[in-house]
Amino acid sequence: MRIVLFGTGNLATRLGLALQSKKAEIVQVYGRTESSCSHLAEMLGCRFTVSKENIAENADLFLLALTESAIPEVLSGLKIKNQMIVHTSGSISLNSIADWSNNCGVFYPLQTLSAQKEVDFSAIPVCIEANTPVNLQILHDLASSISPKVYHINSEQRRQLHLSAVFVCNFVNHLYAIGEKLLSEQQLDFDLLKPLIRETAEKALLFSPEEVQTGPAVRGNLSIQEMHLQMLEQHPQWQQIYKQISLNIASTQKTH
Amino acid sequence: MRIVLFGTGNLATRLGLALQSKKAEIVQVYGRTESSCSHLAEMLGCRFTVSKENIAENADLFLLALTESAIPEVLSGLKIKNQMIVHTSGSISLNSIADWSNNCGVFYPLQTLSAQKEVDFSAIPVCIEANTPVNLQILHDLASSISPKVYHINSEQRRQLHLSAVFVCNFVNHLYAIGEKLLSEQQLDFDLLKPLIRETAEKALLFSPEEVQTGPAVRGNLSIQEMHLQMLEQHPQWQQIYKQISLNIASTQKTH
Numbered sequence: 001m002r003i004v005l006f007g008t009g010n011l012a013t014r015l016g017l018a019l020q021s022k023k024a025e026i027v028q029v030y031g032r033t034e035s036s037c038s039h040l041a042e043m044l045g046c047r048f049t050v051s052k053e054n055i056a057e058n059a060d061l062f063l064l065a066l067t068e069s070a071i072p073e074v075l076s077g078l079k080i081k082n083q084m085i086v087h088t089s090g091s092i093s094l095n096s097i098a099d100w101s102n103n104c105g106v107f108y109p110l111q112t113l114s115a116q117k118e119v120d121f122s123a124i125p126v127c128i129e130a131n132t133p134v135n136l137q138i139l140h141d142l143a144s145s146i147s148p149k150v151y152h153i154n155s156e157q158r159r160q161l162h163l164s165a166v167f168v169c170n171f172v173n174h175l176y177a178i179g180e181k182l183l184s185e186q187q188l189d190f191d192l193l194k195p196l197i198r199e200t201a202e203k204a205l206l207f208s209p210e211e212v213q214t215g216p217a218v219r220g221n222l223s224i225q226e227m228h229l230q231m232l233e234q235h236p237q238w239q240q241i242y243k244q245i246s247l248n249i250a251s252t253q254k255t256h
Numbered sequence: 257m258r259i260v261l262f263g264t265g266n267l268a269t270r271l272g273l274a275l276q277s278k279k280a281e282i283v284q285v286y287g288r289t290e291s292s293c294s295h296l297a298e299m300l301g302c303r304f305t306v307s308k309e310n311i312a313e314n315a316d317l318f319l320l321a322l323t324e325s326a327i328p329e330v331l332s333g334l335k336i337k338n339q340m341i342v343h344t345s346g347s348i349s350l351n352s353i354a355d356w357s358n359n360c361g362v363f364y365p366l367q368t369l370s371a372q373k374e375v376d377f378s379a380i381p382v383c384i385e386a387n388t389p390v391n392l393q394i395l396h397d398l399a400s401s402i403s404p405k406v407y408h409i410n411s412e413q414r415r416q417l418h419l420s421a422v423f424v425c426n427f428v429n430h431l432y433a434i435g436e437k438l439l440s441e442q443q444l445d446f447d448l449l450k451p452l453i454r455e456t457a458e459k460a461l462l463f464s465p466e467e468v469q470t471g472p473a474v475r476g477n478l479s480i481q482e483m484h485l486q487m488l489e490q491h492p493q494w495q496q497i498y499k500q501i502s503l504n505i506a507s508t509q510k511t512h
Contacts, residue, residue, distance in 0.1 A: 068480070091472075091480050110452055114468050117459060123451050151448065160442040161449075163484050168435035168449050169456045170471030171501045172428045177465040177508070179424040186416040192407065193417075193424050194461050195379045196366055200425045201457035203373060205450050209433035212370050215426025216347075224324070224347050228419050237504040244500050245427045248493040252433070 001142065004028045004059045004083075005044075006074055008036040010113040011088060012065035013043070018121040020044050022145035028056045030074075052078055059083055061138075063107065068092050075100045084135055090162030093155035094129050105130035105139045108158055109147075112169050121146045127153040127161065178238055210252065217249035257398065260284045260315045260339075261300075262330055264292040266369040267344060268321035269299070274377040276300050278401035284312045286330075308334055315339055317394075319363065324348050331356045340391055346418025349411035350385050361386035361395045364414055365403075368425050377402045383409040383417065434494055466508065473505035 001024045005016050008031040020026050029048040031037040041048035049055060055062075057079065064071055064087045071087060075097065084103035087096075090110070097104050106129040111119060126143040128150060130136035136152065143150040153161065176197060180190045203212050216224040225246055232239040257280045261272050264287040276282045285304040287293040297304035305311060311318075313335065320327055320343045327343060331353065340359035343352075346366070353360050362385040367375060382399040384406060386392035392408065399406040409417065432453065436446045459468050472480040481502055488495040 112455055112470050116463055116468060125448050125451060157442045157444055160438055161444060163487055164435040164438040164449060165452055166471055167431045169452050172431050172456055173465050173469055174501055174505050175423045175428050176460045179420040180465055182416055182420040186413045188413055188417060192381050193420060195381060196421055196425050197457050197460055199368055200428055201453050204432045204453055207372055209429050209436055212372060213429055214368050215422055231419055240500045244496045245430055249430050
């Protein structure tokens with residue numbers, strides 16, 4: 001399996017390295033600038049190009065590790081023979097690339113990737129979809145080479161999965177950030193909260209989160225909630241977040 | 257150190273068991289009903305009472321592992337000689353119990369406790385405060401016997417710490433619950449999100465959360481955010497939460 005990797009960001013880097021160490025071969029990196037391409041190509045031990053005309057014609061698969069908005073521009077003018085085009089996005093459908101090739105698919109690793117931290121791909125669920133059973137099998141084999149957790153997920157499911165990920169990852173991280181800032185206002189170290197962050201996550205791995213909900217909102221303790229809202233008076237946006245989530249916790253509980 | 261433990265809930269149980277296995281001696285459990293008291297007293301191998309008149313007079317410390325609102329009622333009519341009264345709440349001050357005894361303090365373990373899951377107290381920060389240096393030393397020794405992480409935290413700091421804990425624990429857990437429900441609407445298993453939940457928490461243990469923020473809001477990707485809000489149309493409260501947190505992520509980023 002000869003792959004051209006489109007993109008040079010976090011996802012392209014992590015995915016390229018994980019695939020290259022297995023049975024796939026990244027033959028080329030395509031990116032916007034030489035500086036970004038050359039670094040990744042060197043890590044992968046392959047060629048690179050910034051020109052669509054020079055993209056390897058003998059590749060089997062074009063892997064688009066790009067932001068959604070960059071995909072149409074990259075695909076337009078691309079010479080495609082029988083190469084399979086595969087995107088890696090949680091939020092766009094398989095159909096959005098189906099006009100460009102008879103062979104297309106989606107390869108969506110469900111994880112938060114950042115430059116600062118290595119990830120172990122073997123713990124990451126890879127969600128795949130393809131336009132034919134044969135192509136699905138190709139992607140299944142590719143995904144299985146880097147992770148034991150391969151899921152066949154259709155476009156509507158993947159979109160919802162991505163939305164859920166925004167709540168449990170992006171939004172959760174923002175709540176951590178608010179916690180850190182609240183502590184610094186009282187000259188307290190963020191380390192104080194770390195055991196609690198760890199335990200809260202571990203609990204969610206063992207139990208249904210709704211069943212282990214704790215805190216003033218689920219207890220219906222309004223006097224503490226009012227005190228908290230007063231304490232947040234200098235931070236009207238945090239106040240709004242506090243109100244909305246507390247309201248929703250209380251109303252969730254009422255329906256039981 | 258002879259302790260009377262007030263309360264029979266999660267905190268009383270976990271704290272009682274942790275202390276009893278160390279140098280402290282829980283001599284008695286006080287609670288509202290015989291059924292709740294007797295079970296905990298049996299676990300601790302001590303006596304119990306539901307009557308304030310029968311509370312052990314030779315105890316050194318009255319440990320109030322109660323909800324804040326129950327404290328005044330329990331303290332009123334209590335015979336106090338020189339016993340130190342200690343509450344375990346994040347959100348009320350040391351002064352709120354200072355009228356009841358010349359010796360008072362706070363012993364606040366910063367963790368989420370639930371009946372379903374054992375906790376390892378040695379990983380839990382214990383935040384202490386007392387009305388005299390001597391009493392602080394007594395609580396320091398007691399706290400050190402169950403955790404290496406003992407912090408001297410004043411009432412104002414503790415109140416802010418508790419508010420932060422609501423964000424990073426109670427509210428985070430609620431976002432996990434929303435994620436689980438969104439998945440179930442598409443017949444997807446919550447297991448899919450667990451590696452992401454774990455990784456997001458682990459990242460916060462290593463980096464400042466604001467610096468590793470990811471997602472559509474921090475990238476300023478409005479078209480995905482609009483799609484997500486449409487997908488949440490059947491859940492107006494989740495829509496509000498999505499809007500408020502995304503707004504705050506975006507405005508935080510702008511100030512950089």
